[in-house]
Structures are given as C-alpha cells and as structure tokens.
Amino acid sequence: MAIYLYLSLLPEALIASMLSPEEFGTYYAVGSAKKSRGQAMFFEVDPDFRHPYFRVEEAYERCVPHEDGSLKSSVYISVYRVLEHIDFDALMHLYLTTMDGRTLELSPSNQIPNGKEHLHLYQEVVPVSPMVVSRLGPMEFIDQIVRNPVSLVSLPAIVFTELQLGELADDPEMGLMENLPYSNRDHLRQCLTDVKTKYVSTKMVDRSHSPEVQYRTIKNGFFVGNQTHLRYFPMPSPEEIRINNYRWFRSANI
Amino acid sequence: MENYINWIYIAIGAGLISIGVAFYLYFWVLKQDPGTERAKEVASWIKEGANAYLVKLYRSLGILAVVIAFIIAIVFSIQPETAGGGSVTLQIKEGLTMALAFIAGSLSSAIAGYMGMRVAVEANVRTATAANFSLAKAFKLSFNAGAVLGLAMVGMAIIGMSLILLWTGTPEVVLGFSFGASVLALLAKAGGGIYTKAADIAADLVGKIEVGIPEDDPRNPAVVADNVGDNVGDVAGMGADIFDSYVASTVAVMVLGASLGLSQVDQVKYTVIPLILCVFGILASLIGIALVRVKEGQKPGPALNRGTIITTIIFAVFMFVFVYFADVNPGIFWATLTGLIAGVIIGFTSDYFTNDQYKPVRETSRVSTSGAAINIITGYSYGLISIVPSVIGVAAATLIAFYAAEHFGLSGIYGIGISAVGMLSISGMIVSADAYGPIVDNARGIAEMSGMGHEVIVIADELDSAGNTAKAITKGFSIGAAALTVIALFAAYSEVVEDAGVSIAISLREPIVVAGVFLGAMTPPLFSALLMLAVTHNAFDMIKETRRQFSEEPGILAGTHKPDYGRLVSLASEGALSSLVLPAILAIGLPLLTGFVLGPNALGGFLGGSIFTGVIFALLMSNAGGLWDNAKKYIETGKFGGPGSDAHKAAVVGDTVGDPFKDTAGPSLNTLITVMSLVSSLFAPIIAVFYLFK
Numbered sequence: 020m021a022i023y024l025y026l027s028l029l030p031e032a033l034i035a036s037m038l039s040p041e042e043f044g045t046y047y048a049v050g051s052a053k054k055s056r057g058q059a060m061f062f063e064v065d066p067d068f069r070h071p072y073f074r075v076e077e078a079y080e081r082c083v084p085h086e087d088g089s090l091k092s093s094v095y096i097s098v099y100r101v102l103e104h105i106d107f108d109a110l111m112h113l114y115l116t117t118m119d120g121r122t123l124e125l126s127p128s129n130q131i132p133n134g135k136e137h138l139h140l141y142q143e144v145v146p147v148s149p150m151v152v153s154r155l156g157p158m159e160f161i162d163q164i165v166r167n168p169v170s171l172v173s174l175p176a177i178v179f180t181e182l183q184l185g186e187l188a189d190d191p192e193m194g195l196m197e198n199l200p201y202s203n204r205d206h207l208r209q210c211l212t213d214v215k216t217k218y219v220s221t222k223m224v225d226r227s228h229s230p231e232v233q234y235r236t237i238k239n240g241f242f243v244g245n246q247t248h249l250r251y252f253p254m255p256s257p258e259e260i261r262i263n264n265y266r267w268f269r270s271a272n273i
Numbered sequence: 274m275e276n277y278i279n280w281i282y283i284a285i286g287a288g289l290i291s292i293g294v295a296f297y298l299y300f301w302v303l304k305q306d307p308g309t310e311r312a313k314e315v316a317s318w319i320k321e322g323a324n325a326y327l328v329k330l331y332r333s334l335g336i337l338a339v340v341i342a343f344i345i346a347i348v349f350s351i352q353p354e355t356a357g358g359g360s361v362t363l364q365i366k367e368g369l370t371m372a373l374a375f376i377a378g379s380l381s382s383a384i385a386g387y388m389g390m391r392v393a394v395e396a397n398v399r400t401a402t403a404a405n406f407s408l409a410k411a412f413k414l415s416f417n418a419g420a421v422l423g424l425a426m427v428g429m430a431i432i433g434m435s436l437i438l439l440w441t442g443t444p445e446v447v448l449g450f451s452f453g454a455s456v457l458a459l460l461a462k463a464g465g466g467i468y469t470k471a472a473d474i475a476a477d478l479v480g481k482i483e484v485g486i487p488e489d490d491p492r493n494p495a496v497v498a499d500n501v502g503d504n505v506g507d508v509a510g511m512g513a514d515i516f517d518s519y520v521a522s523t524v525a526v527m528v529l530g531a532s533l534g535l536s537q538v539d540q541v542k543y544t545v546i547p548l549i550l551c552v553f554g555i556l557a558s559l560i561g562i563a564l565v566r567v568k569e570g571q572k573p574g575p576a577l578n579r580g581t582i583i584t585t586i587i588f589a590v591f592m593f594v595f596v597y598f599a600d601v602n603p604g605i606f607w608a609t610l611t612g613l614i615a616g617v618i619i620g621f622t623s624d625y626f627t628n629d630q631y632k633p634v635r636e637t638s639r640v641s642t643s644g645a646a647i648n649i650i651t652g653y654s655y656g657l658i659s660i661v662p663s664v665i666g667v668a669a670a671t672l673i674a675f676y677a678a679e680h681f682g683l684s685g686i687y688g689i690g691i692s693a694v695g696m697l698s699i700s701g702m703i704v705s706a707d708a709y710g711p712i713v714d715n716a717r718g719i720a721e722m723s724g725m726g727h728e729v730i731v732i733a734d735e736l737d738s739a740g741n742t743a744k745a746i747t748k749g750f751s752i753g754a755a756a757l758t759v760i761a762l763f764a765a766y767s768e769v770v771e772d773a774g775v776s777i778a779i780s781l782r783e784p785i786v787v788a789g790v791f792l793g794a795m796t797p798p799l800f801s802a803l804l805m806l807a808v809t810h811n812a813f814d815m816i817k818e819t820r821r822q823f824s825e826e827p828g829i830l831a832g833t834h835k836p837d838y839g840r841l842v843s844l845a846s847e848g849a850l851s852s853l854v855l856p857a858i859l860a861i862g863l864p865l866l867t868g869f870v871l872g873p874n875a876l877g878g879f880l881g882g883s884i885f886t887g888v889i890f891a892l893l894m895s896n897a898g899g900l901w902d903n904a905k906k907y908i909e910t911g912k913f914g915g916p917g918s919d920a921h922k923a924a925v926v927g928d929t930v931g932d933p934f935k936d937t938a939g940p941s942l943n944t945l946i947t948v949m950s951l952v953s954s955l956f957a958p959i960i961a962v963f964y965l966f967k
Binding site for chain 1: 485486487490642721726727831911912916917
C-alpha cells in the first residue's frame with residue numbers, strides 16, 4: 020500500500036501518511052478526530068527522500084492501516100526546522116487546502132516571474148510569517164533573505180507568496196486601494212511609499228501576520244528558496260481554476 | 274343591471290381560464306427532465322421538508338380556521354334589532370353564511386399557495402437540469418412555474434369572490450371570505466418568514482462564517498432547511514400575502530360601491546366594477562406572461578420587467594376601452610391608471626434602494642470598511658429615506674384618485690379603492706415574476722449540492738440575480754397596494770359602522786380617538802418585534818444543532834458522512850409554528866379589544882395609527898434589509914476587499930440584521946394591517962352596538 024511523504028507548512032512538519040494528497044488535505048483541514056481545523060498547505064515530497072535529520076524509515080514502519088482497516092492518516096516525523104533539511108529537488112507538488120477541506124494541486128514551473136518594475140507585497144509562510152513590502156522581485160527577495168552574506172539576519176530556507184497590490188504596485192501614493200482586502204491599508208500605503216522613495220528596499224508591514232493566506236489574493240504563486248535552489252509553484256488563473264476545480268474555486272471565494 | 278350580473282359569470286369564467294392555464298403550465302413543468310439521480314435526490318429532500326412544513330402549517334391553520342369560523346357563526350347569528358343595542362334576534366343563517374365565507378377564503382388561499390409550492394419544488398430541479406442546456410430554457414421553465422402560482426392565485430380569488438357575491442348578493446359577506454384569506458396569509462407569511470430566516474441565519478453563521486464552507490454546500494446540515502425556507506416563505510407565504518391584498522382591495526371597493534347611495538342599477542354596477550377590473554387584469558396578465566421570453570444572450574431581468582410593463586399597458590388599454598364603450602364613469606379609468614402608475618413607480622423605487630447599480634447599496638458597501646456599526650447606521654438611514662418616495666407615491670395616488678373620481682361625480686373614497694384594485698389587478702403577472710425568484714434560487718442550490726458543472730452555476734447565478742430584483746420590486750408593489758387597500762378598507766369600515774345606525778366621528782380632538790391612534794400605532798412595531806424575536810430564538814436553536822452535528826461528526830465536513838438534514842428541517846418547522854400563536858392573537862385580538870372596550874371611534878383611530886406605522890415600518894424594513902443583503906453581495910464581487918475582508922465581515926453582520934427585517938417582519942406588516950382592517954370592518958356592525966366605553 021502506498022505511503023506518501025508530506026511537508027506541511029501550517030505548521031511546519033514532515034508527515035508520513037497513507038492518504039492521497041486530496042484525502043490528506045481534507046483530513047488535515049477538517050477531518051481529524053481531534054477536531055483540529057484550519058487551512059492547510061503542504062508539499063508532496065518524493066517518498067524515497069531521506070536525510071539523516073529525519074527518521075523516515077521508522078515512520079514508514081508505523082504507517083500501517085488501523086485495526087479496523089482504515090488507512091493511517093498521519094505519522095509525524097518532525098515538527099521543527101524541517102524546511103531547511105529538505106532537498107528541494109524532492110518537492111513534487113504543492114497543495115493548497117481551504118478551511119473547509121478542498122484541495123488544489125500546484126505544479127512547479129521554471130518560468131519564475133521577475134517583476135522588477137513593480138512594488139511587491141510578500142506573505143512569508145515558513146519559517147516565520149511576517150508580511151513585507153519590497154521593491155525587489157521574488158528572486159532578488161530570496162537573495163536578500165537567504166543568500167545575503169553581509170546581512171545579520173538571514174533564513175536557511177523560505178516559503179513565501181506574492182499578494183496582489185492592484186494600483187498600489189505602480190503608484191503607492193495615489194493608487195486606488197479601496198478594493199484591497201488587507202487590514203490597515205493606510206499603513207500599507209505608507210510602507211510602499213517608503214520603499215519606493217527612501218533608501219530601504221524592503222519594509223515590514225505586519226511582523227506577526229497569520230501564516231494562513233487568502234488564496235484569492237495570491238498574485239502569481241509560491242516561491243521556495245534556500246542557498247542553492249529556487250522553486251516556483253504558479254497559481255492557475257481564476258478562470259482556469261473555475262473551469263477545472265470549481266469546488267475549490269467556490270471554497271476559496273475566488 | 275343584468276349586464277353587470279353577467280359580468281360576475283364572466284369573472285368566474287376568467288378565473289377558470291386562469292386556473293386552467295395554471296394547470297396546463299403545471300403539467301408542462303412536470304413533463305420536463307428532472308435530471309440526474311443525484312439532482313433528484315437533493316430535490317426530494319427539499320420537497321419532503323416543504324411538504325412536511327405545509328402539512329403541519331395547514332393542519333394548525335385548519336384548526337384555527339374552524340375555531341374562528343365557529344366564533345364568527347355565533348357572533349353573526351346574534352344580530353342587534355336596533356342601533357342602540359337592547360334586544361337581539363337570532364339569525365343562524367347569516368352566521369353560518371359568514372362562517373362558510375371565512376372558511377372558503379382560508380381554503381382558497383391555502384389551495385393557491387399549495388399549488389404554487391407544489392410546482393416550485395418540482396420546477397427547481399428541472400430548472401437546474403435545463404440550465405445544463407441553456408439559460409433561455411431554464412428561464413422559460415422557472416418563469417412558467419412561477420406563473421402557476423400567479424394564475425392559480427388570481428383564479429381562486431376571483432372565483433371565490435364571484436361565487437359568494439352571486440350566492441348572497443351582499444358584499445359584506447365577501448368580507449368574511451377576505452378575512453379568511455387574510456388570516457391564512459398572515460400566518461403563512463409570518464410562519465414562512467420565521468422559518469426561512471431562522472434557517473438562513475443558522476446556515477450562514479455556522480456554515481459560512483464559522484466553518485468556512487460556501488453557500489448551498491451539501492455538507493451544511495442547515496442547507497436543506499434553508500432551501501425549504503425559500504419555498505415556504507417566498508412562494509407559499511408571498512402568494513398568500515398578495516392573494517390577501519388582492520381580495521381585500523376588491524372587497525373594500527365592493528362594500529363602498531354598495532354603499533354609495535345610488536340607484537339599484539348603479540349600486541350593482543359599482544359593486545361589480547372591481548371584479549371587472551380583476552377580469553381585465555387576468556387577461557392582461559395572461560398575455561403578459563405569454564410574452565415574457567429570453568433569447569440566448571439576453572438577460573432575464575429586463576425580460577421580467579418588460580413583462581410587468583407590457584401587462585400594465587395592456588391592462589390600461591383594456592380599461593380605457595371598457596370605460597369608453599360601456600358608459601362607465603371616466604373617473605374609474607383615471608383612478609385605475611393612478612393606481613397602476615403608483616404601483617410601478619413604488620416597485621421601481623424599491624429597486625433603486627436595493628440594487629447595487631445605485632448609490633445606496635454602493636455607499637453602504639463602501640462604509641463597511643469602517644465596521645459593522647457604520648454599515649448598520651448607513652443601511653438603516655437609507656431604509657428610512659426609502660420611505661419617502663413610496664409614501665409620496667401613495668399620498669399622490671390617494672389624492673389624484675380621490676379628486677379624479679370626484680371630478681367625474683364619483684365618490685372620492687371609491688376612487689381610492691379603485692386605484693388599489695387597479696394596482697393589484699395585474700397581480701397574476703407580478704406574482705409570477707416574484708415566484709420565479711425562489712425557484713431559481715433553489716435551482717442554484719440543487720445545482721451546487723448535486724455537483725453540476727460551473728457553467729450551470731453561472732447560468733443559475735444569472736437567473737437568481739434577476740429573481741432578486743423582481744423580489745424587491747414585488748415587495749415595494751405589495752406594500753404600496755396594501756397601503757391603498759387599507760385606506761379603502763378604512764372607508765369601508767366607516768360605511769359599515771354607519772350602516773349599523775351609528776354615526777362615526779374620527780377626530781384627533783377626541784381623546785378616545787387619540788388613545789386608539791396610539792394603540793394602533795404601537796401594534797406594527799410590537800408585531801415586528803415578536804416575529805424577529807421568534808427568528809432569533811429559532812435561529813439560536815438551529816445554530817446549536819448545526820454546531821453539534823459538525824462537532825460530533827467530523828465526517829460531515831470531510832464529506833464522508835451525510836448530515837442529519839431532517840433534524841434541522843424539523844426544528845425550523847416546529848419553531849416557526851409555535852412562534853405564531855402570540856402574533857396571531859395580537860393581530861385579531863387587539864382591534865377587537867379596542868373596539869369592544871373603547872368603541873367604534875377609537876377603533877377608527879386604532880386603524881389609522883396602525884396603517885401609518887405599518888406602512889412606514891414595512892417600507893423601512895423591506896428596503897433596509899434588501900439593501901444590506903445586496904451591499905454584502907456587492908462586496909462579494911471583489912469590491913472593498915471582497916469575501917473574507919473586514920468590510921465583508923461588517924456587511925455580513927448588516928445582512929444578518931436585515932434578514933428578519935426584509936423577509937419576516939417587513940412583508941408580514943402588509944398582511945397585519947389588512948387583517949386588522951378586515952376584522953374591524955367585519956365586526957363593525959356588532960362593535961357599533963356593543964361596546965363598553967359609551
């Protein structure tokens with residue numbers, strides 16, 4: 020019987036499971052017997068992936084059906100500093116599960132957006148979850164956060180997504196912002212104005228923002244980076260999602 | 274005179290044609306494809322829930338109707354011999370006739386409502402299935418199904434009134450028929466309103482807000498009760514409501530016509546004229562309904578509005594030709610025209626305040642970014658402003674109809690009554706467009722729950738959006754019509770009291786009248802409060818049960834376990850029915866208590882007070898509720914942050930506050946003031962003689 024390996028982002032954890040990605044998403048978001056609920060984001064990891072930091076074999080041995088024949092939903096392998104020990108080549112697909120348990124699969128792409136000409140709003144997901152604005156494109160942003168040798172503060176690896184800014188991306192001073200879904204929009208405008216007009220390239224908007232993401236606000240997709248790798252998992256367009264994944268489309272309020 | 278007696282037979286014929294077409298459309302709907310097994314299964318849950326509620330409702334109402342009929346039979350068997358009271362005679366035949374008329378009114382309204390609901394629960398799944406093919410096909414099916422209620426309602430009403438008039442020759446007995454229809458309407462509308470909003474609030478607050486599942490998701494235990502509510506509240510309830518206004522306005526004018534003090538020929542003529550208006554209204558509605566069509570690529574909303582306007586024009590032409598060739602006082606035509614124009618203007622004014630194309634909804638959406646309190650204050654304020662054009666419309670219609678009739682030598686009050694009948698004559702078309710709304714709403718729910726494709730949902734959404742606009746227009750229309758109807762009923766009440774030999778003087782210089790005005794003005798707010806408290810009480814129980822199911826059975830959300838829909842349907846039914854007792858007693862008991870204790874003048878003041886606050890509260894609550902609902906929907910299109918934003922959360926609060934405003938208390942107030950006016954007119958001859966405060 021197949022055993023899957025998942026890298027959960029909410030919370031950061033490596034999990035072995037007998038459930039397929041869609042089943043796991045539903046279980047993780049709404050189906051737990053412990054009644055824990057909430058949005059889920061997780062990567063499907065190559066089941067042959069091994070790293071000395073993780074006791075994968077031991078977990079696989081425990082990942083067997085229950086006595087009543089039902090499949091084992093989850094065996095937690097690790098819940099701390101997981102991302103930094105993952106080989107990014109082993110990341111197969113990213114799955115986004117809504118609060119009510121509908122799951123969308125994102126496949127990786129080599130066409131990484133640059134977007135140097137615009138301002139950006141980034142929601143970091145793992146390992147910490149601030150919301151920041153920047154005039155750096157996603158690749159430069161990763162360079163600054165993960166690969167900058169002179170920075171006092173850097174992360175070993177990061178998962179983040181870029182959120183929509185509407186007219187503020189080009190015109191933070193005057194752009195229309197009434198349709199943006201974020202709280203404290205005046206502060207957001209000020210932060211964007213600062214990164215546009217002052218020396219700083221990146222500024223924090225909210226230092227303890229919830230790591231849960233309003234999926235409909237995602238501009239392009241998810242970025243995963245460390246010292247050596249950068250992977251990009253683009254979101255399909257709303258129209259594509261509506262046609263191919265109507266349930267998820269409704270559930271995510273797109 | 275015989276010519277006009279023949280019109281009563283023609284009225285019966287028109288009623289039979291109307292019911293015949295309704296049956297034809299009903300069987301046509303049944304012949305359409307009901308779709309997949311899954312769709313049929315989902316539809317069967319809604320059908321069973323709706324039928325179970327109606328059976329319980331009609332059983333309770335049947336018992337109540339028998340009790341009231343028994344009281345009527347006794348009271349009307351005891352007739353005072355002289356105006357001053359003193360000795361009485363026993364006239365059992367009169368008592369039994371009035372009781373039978375009452376039962377016939379209740380029964381006719383129940384049958385029309387039942388037919389409408391039967392077709393609605395068959396049409397919803399067929400509309401969803403038709404939406405797999407085209408919007409035009411789905412629209413035709415749902416509109417024809419709505420027309421079953423519209424045509425059955427006007428058919429049953431005109432046949433009932435004509436038969437009683439033919440049988441007794443006395444319009445006062447038709448008041449009994451109208452009273453029966455009104456009592457049923459009051460309870461059907463209020464009960465349906467409590468049911469639908471308690472279920473809606475439970476489904477939304479737990480399903481959408483707490484758990485995060487979308488609208489109409491089959492995992493929500495309250496979703497079936499919510500869809501059942503659309504049928505029992507918006508189909509059976511609204512049908513009974515307009516049936517009641519339609520009959521009450523016609524009867525009021527009949528009573529006024531009979532008391533104009535004309536020759537016997539003219540007396541018969543002016544008694545029968547309101548029925549003639551109904552005949553032309555039915556014919557115009559039949560033509561209008563036949564012309565409502567949508568071609569591929571066209572929008573359904575304009576087609577519905579076009580149908581209403583075409584019906585109005587055809588009816589006006591019929592009336593002009595009738596008045597011109599039948600040697601009828603031209604004041605009748607102008608009064609009718611006034612009512613028609615006022616009805617359309619009031620209807621479309623309501624649309625202005627509840628449509629997201631215009632400032633009130635957009636402004637309420639915009640200020641929602643500052644929180645729920647600002648949303649509520651803004652929506653409430655626009656609701657208050659929305660009273661203005663409608664009240665001016667009613668006031669203008671009242672004055673124009675009055676002076677137009679007087680100008681041509683006709684009683685001004687009779688003219689006002691004719692304007693109400695004119696407005697309501699095209700009810701066949703209006704109700705058809707209104708009943709279309711809950712059918713497409715249900716169709717959308719079935720499409721969602723049975724997993725139909727996104728393209729079906731897109732079509733269902735478009736149909737649903739047109740239904741919401743039609744609903745807003747109908748609400749404004751029915752409130753305007755009720756206002757004019759009760760003015761006519763008020764006049765009829767005075768006539769009936771004076772016919773009993775008691776002169777009536779309703780002056781604000783009389784403290785007893787002022788007391789009556791205050792008591793009457795108090796009643797609509799009190800009635801509204803009782804209904805809304807019933808909604809919150811029932812919603813609270815349903816929320817607890819919905820939470821319990823989600824909590825105790827995680828498989829429901831995972832989609833592996835079917836929720837217990839029946840438990841929520843049952844809670845909604847029992848809660849709604851048990852909540853009706855007090856409002857029903859209030860509606861019937863308070864005017865009688867006022868009349869029998871304080872006398873006919875105070876009761877006149879009571880009716881005046883209740884009419885004014887009733888109309889104002891009805892307009893405020895219907896329009897503010899519709900406005901909050903559409904402000905939330907406007908935000909859900911992505912404006913001001915879209916779903917899940919702070920503005921959306923604020924708008925959800927406003928919408929939840931507005932739910933019992935617009936679908937429970939607001940629409941029930943029309944019926945409340947009609948019931949109170951009718952019960953007063955009906956018991957006026959007795960009250961005129963027997964009251965305490967002499």
